[in-house]
Amino acid sequence: MHILHIDSSPRRESHSRELSAAIAEKLLEVAPGASITRRDLGFEPLPHTVANYAAALASPATLAAPPKGSLDISEALIREVEAADVVVIGTPMHNFAIPSVLKAWIDQILRVGRTMMSTPAGKVGMLRDRPVFIGVASGGVFTGDQANQPDFLTPYLSLALSSIGLKTQQFIPLEATAFLDREQAPLAREKALAALDLTVMGELRGVDGCHAVRSGTGKPYREALPHAPESVVPGAP
Numbered sequence: 001m002h003i004l005h006i007d008s009s010p011r012r013e014s015h016s017r018e019l020s021a022a023i024a025e026k027l028l029e030v031a032p033g034a035s036i037t038r039r040d041l042g043f044e045p046l047p048h049t050v051a052n053y054a055a056a057l058a059s060p061a062t063l064a065a066p067p068k069g070s071l072d073i074s075e076a077l078i079r080e081v082e083a084a085d086v087v088v089i090g091t092p093m094h095n096f097a098i099p100s101v102l103k104a105w106i107d108q109i110l111r112v113g114r115t116m117m118s119t120p121a122g123k124v125g126m127l128r129d130r131p132v133f134i135g136v137a138s139g140g141v142f143t144g145d146q147a148n149q150p151d152f153l154t155p156y157l158s159l160a161l162s163s164i165g166l167k168t169q170q171f172i173p174l175e176a177t178a179f180l181d182r183e184q185a186p187l188a189r190e191k192a193l194a195a196l197d198l199t200v201m202g203e204l205r206g207v208d209g210c211h212a213v214r215s216g217t218g219k220p221y222r223e224a225l226p227h228a229p230e231s232v233v234p235g236a237p
Ligand SMILES: Cc1cc2nc3c(=O)[nH]c(=O)nc-3n(C[C@H](O)[C@H](O)[C@H](O)COP(=O)(O)O)c2cc1C
Pocket: 009, 010, 011, 013, 014, 015, 016, 017, 091, 092, 093, 094, 095, 096, 097, 137, 138, 139, 140, 141, 149, 177, 178
């Protein structure tokens, strides 16, 4: 089994990084032979949409004959998703929504004719569905009765992922991080993780054939976590 683990916080002392790493560790518990590709959008941001990529996406005609090299980054990132049986995303809430580095990734993986079809009834996903676990850290509260702000993050990210076919999603919020000190954070994370439902992993247990990146280290996954992405996108800075 293969996991794509994405982080998008710019912070090293990040709650969403800790949360996504903890989710990945839970996945490794049920699938100890899994391998992991890291995509660290927080520390190694992708370029925002550039002119030749926007030109390629401008119309069906330009998509059929895109400028040379314009789709290379998009293609590499889509292949990372396609290679994964499970995707884990760690994201902060920034101004009621996802951070711009995660939006830059979405702008590369949602592509008409490649990951979704445009139909009169709307966008139809072209990727095989697979579980996506999304750990969200927010300074304030955005769910339930105590919510004191709108949540554009969950509906937007859910729709963006569904539109390419990734419909099996689980959002795990870790809220009110502004009021957590260092000692309280692990307990708050454990409480958030209690909502994690891994039953969907049972169906994937037979998927194997890869080695685990942490094998032999004896350390928790998060300690072995490399800061740089393991696969390199051609053309990315
Ligand atoms: C630019 C920026 C915008 C933010 N906007 C919000 C927000 O709209 N709602 C909220 O609850 N917290 C907001 N926060 C606080 C973060 O969500 C909080 O610090 C969270 O823990 C960040 O995730 P991280 O710890 O993984 O970096 C914002 C933080 C930054 C830096």
